[in-house]
Each structure stands twice: as structure tokens, then as C-alpha cells.
Amino acid sequence: MLRTRILVPAIGQIATFTDFGWVGSRADAVAGLPYTGPVASVGVGVRWIPIPFARAVGRLDVAMGVYPERRVDVSLGGQQFF
Numbered sequence: 001m002l003r004t005r006i007l008v009p010a011i012g013q014i015a016t017f018t019d020f021g022w023v024g025s026r027a028d029a030v031a032g033l034p035y036t037g038p039v040a041s042v043g044v045g046v047r048w049i050p051i052p053f054a055r056a057v058g059r060l061d062v063a064m065g066v067y068p069e070r071r072v073d074v075s076l077g078g079q080q081f082f
Contacts, residue, residue, distance in 0.1 A: 001013050004048075006048075007050075008050045008051065008052055009050070009051040009052070010048055010049055010050045010051055011048075011049045011051065012046070012047070012048055012049075013046070013047040013048075013049070014044065014045070014046055014047075015044070015045045015047070016042070016043070016044050016045075017042070017043050017044075017045065017063075018040070018041070018042050018043075019039075019040065019041045019042075019043075019063070020038070020039070020040050021038070021039050021040075022037065022038055022039070023035055023036055023037060023038075023039055024036065035068065037068065038067060038068075039065070039067065039068065040065070040066045040067040041063050041064060041065045041066055042063065042064055042066055043061055043062055043063030043064060044061070044062055045059060045060065045061040045062070046059065046060045046061075047059045055080060056078070056079065056080050057078065057079050058077070058078045059075075059076070059077050059078070059079075060074070060075070060076050061074070061075040061077075062074050062075075063075070
């Protein structure tokens, strides 16, 4: 965690994560191939929380599938908590 002064005073965070699960069935999936079985991924995320707006956060996450396929996914988002 670090404090920044880009545009407004803010707190920056970097997080790593892992995700494991089981897909019951993807036979009728909108995207991807039909698949049933284990899935695993790893990733890193950067979050920017402006101090004057403590209930808001901007984030950028990059994740890579490890099993059954190696694919990279980038997610950019913002949230406002009430």
C-alpha cells in the first residue's frame, strides 16, 4: 500500500490473487468451449482509492488462466460503494 498525490490524495494498492474452482457444465455457455472440470487462474491487481471519495475505487486486474487453458484477461473497473 502506498499514498499518492496523482490528481487527488489517494491510496494505491497492489494485490496478487489465485482462483480455483470447478465448472459443472458449459455445454450452453455463451462464450468459451463446452467444458466440465477444474479451473485455476492467477493474477495481479492495482487499486486506486481517492481519499476525498473514500467509498470509491478504481481498479485494473490482469489474470491468467493456468488450467485447463492459458489465457490472459484484463479487467478495468470502477466502483462506488453506498
